[in-house]
Amino acid sequence: MCRRILQVVFAFLIASPWLAAQAPPDARKGRPMTLTAADYIEIQQLAVRYSYALDTGAANGEMFASLFAPDGVFVSATRGSIAGHDQLVALGRGRNPMYPRRFIVNHVVEPSSEGATGKVYVVEVDLPSEGEKLGGQLTSTGGRYEDLYEKTSTGWKFKRRAFIPSKMAVPGAAARQASTPQQ
Amino acid sequence: MLTRLTFAVAMVAVAFGAVRAQEQRTAASTANMVLTPQDYIDIQQLVARYAYEIDNCTNNGYDYADLYTADGWFSASRDGRVGNKSQGREKLAAAARGNMKTCDEVPWKGISHLLVNHVITPAPGGATGKVYLVAIGLDGEPTKVEAQGHYEDFYVKTPQGWRFQSRLHVLAPGQAAVSRGTRPATAPQNK
Numbered sequence: 577m578c579r580r581i582l583q584v585v586f587a588f589l590i591a592s593p594w595l596a597a598q599a600p601p602d603a604r605k606g607r608p609m610t611l612t613a614a615d616y617i618e619i620q621q622l623a624v625r626y627s628y629a630l631d632t633g634a635a636n637g638e639m640f641a642s643l644f645a646p647d648g649v650f651v652s653a654t655r656g657s658i659a660g661h662d663q664l665v666a667l668g669r670g671r672n673p674m675y676p677r678r679f680i681v682n683h684v685v686e687p688s689s690e691g692a693t694g695k696v697y698v699v700e701v702d703l704p705s706e707g708e709k710l711g712g713q714l715t716s717t718g719g720r721y722e723d724l725y726e727k728t729s730t731g732w733k734f735k736r737r738a739f740i741p742s743k744m745a746v747p748g749a750a751a752r753q754a755s756t757p758q759q
Numbered sequence: 760m761l762t763r764l765t766f767a768v769a770m771v772a773v774a775f776g777a778v779r780a781q782e783q784r785t786a787a788s789t790a791n792m793v794l795t796p797q798d799y800i801d802i803q804q805l806v807a808r809y810a811y812e813i814d815n816c817t818n819n820g821y822d823y824a825d826l827y828t829a830d831g832w833f834s835a836s837r838d839g840r841v842g843n844k845s846q847g848r849e850k851l852a853a854a855a856r857g858n859m860k861t862c863d864e865v866p867w868k869g870i871s872h873l874l875v876n877h878v879i880t881p882a883p884g885g886a887t888g889k890v891y892l893v894a895i896g897l898d899g900e901p902t903k904v905e906a907q908g909h910y911e912d913f914y915v916k917t918p919q920g921w922r923f924q925s926r927l928h929v930l931a932p933g934q935a936a937v938s939r940g941t942r943p944a945t946a947p948q949n950k
Contacts, residue, residue: 612797613795613796613797613800616797616800616804617796617800681810681873681874681875682807682810682811682872682873682874683807684804684807684808684811685804695811697810697871697873699871699873699895713902714895714902714903714904715902716901716902718871718895742871742896742901743869
């Protein structure tokens, strides 16, 4: 009897990893993925490549499209949803080659059940073309991106990237000096 | 005689052990912490989150306060003089609101804090950091930009992850004030 119990327990211990793997996706859903240091770095690289791809129109827009998962989508208030290889390539062609414009900072990455989410500021600066006058102009068209990242067989990709334009909120009556210094 | 000798040897051994333990504790407390790649990433993430929490003032400032340790503090240095500390969760949340009642009244509302050139250095008990602050959207103008000095930080690893033990906002020498998110009531408009 005791031996039989031990056999059952032993069999259960052997089978438990396999049983866990067979659990339906919904059972695992909601549990954030564990991101390694390399995952964070690759997602950061994906985000900076986006600026280079869109600003330079690299590979005639193919570089930009390659940053998205096969079913990936770019969303903005002005352009709507852009999905599919050809549409993404068209967007990625950009307007001028080697036109540095989008600067990204404050990139927050968080694990999620389907990969990772992220948000990052984008500052847009109109720089003069080479040979023109020095200086540039900070634009009012910046904002932030809100992202879903997916780990594919070819690395981390955008499952979804949404552009949220910045909003200037100016409190009128409350616009008084505070006693604490600005941070 | 033998008992007395044994006792003396034992006492010497205990004293030697105590001295060694103290030496090890001293060495450990003065040695720099070894940071893994994940530690660097987590600290970078902490600093990136800072910008969102101070710009959006969510949860009445408490999301900002939770970036700090329980005894963590923020202060500002103006022209070489360090001001009062906002220390502890309540005071930090109040500081995130600009000491206003609600987040809607924050004086720097509309500003985006850009934190760039983040340097992290291992230190005993944690890590130090410094990072530039560039602010845009000042005085109610979306395209107005200003260099606003830098932060000097001390980070510690807690059971909840890396947190600010302290953050000091340091303006450049001679720079005594910074622009705000709202248009000044009396100052001339920027050209």
